[in-house]
Amino acid sequence: MIKPWYKQIWPWLLISLPVFSILKAVHTVYIMNQQSPDLVVDDYYAQGKAINQNLSLYREAAARNLHANVLLAGNKAVLSFQANNVLDQQLVLDFVHNTIANKDFKVVAERSGESMYIAELPVTPTGKWSLVVHDPANQWKLRAALSLPATEPIKLTY
Structure with a gap:
C-alpha cells in the first residue's frame, strides 16, 4: 500500500526549498533595513x-x-x-x-x-x-x- 503524499519525505523536501528561500529573503530585507550603510554626505x-x-x-x-x-x-x-x-x-x-x-x-x-x-x-x-x-x-x-x-x-x- 502506498502512503499518502503528505506522509512521504520527497514532497516536503521539494516544498521546503522555496519556503526556505522566502524566509531567507525576508530575513535579508530585515537585516538590510536594520543596518543600512551610512552615506557620508546625506544629500x-x-x-x-x-x-x-x-x-x-x-x-x-x-x-x-x-x-x-x-x-x-x-x-x-x-x-x-x-x-x-x-x-x-x-x-x-x-x-x-x-x-x-x-x-x-x-x-x-x-x-x-x-x-x-x-x-x-x-x-x-x-x-x-x-x-x-x-x-x-x-x-x-x-x-x-x-x-x-x-x-x-x-x-x-x-
Whole structure:
C-alpha cells in the first residue's frame, strides 16, 4: 500500500526549498533595513550641484599658494606649511571617514611656531579617511586622502 503524499519525505523536501528561500529573503530585507550603510554626505545630489562653490575654496588656497603636509602620530596631528603665509592662529581639521558617517570628527589645530599647527585628536584614526583643512572663516580649503596609520608626512593638495 502506498502512503499518502503528505506522509512521504520527497514532497516536503521539494516544498521546503522555496519556503526556505522566502524566509531567507525576508530575513535579508530585515537585516538590510536594520543596518543600512551610512552615506557620508546625506544629500549627495545637492552636494553635486554645489561642486563649483566647493572648488572655489580650493582655488583660493591655490591663489594664496598654500602648501602643507600633515603628520599623524598617535593622537596628534602636526600640520606644517611650507611657506610663511599670513594664517590664522587656529585651523580646522575635518576628518571624514570614507564609509561610516558617525566616525567623522572635527578638531581645531593651534599655531605652534611660525608655520606649524598641532591638534589633539579624540581618537587614533585607522583605515581610509579624507582630511579637509580650512581656516575658521572658511575662505580656503586643502585636502588629502589618508590611509592610516602612516609613518611619513602626507601632502595636502588643492
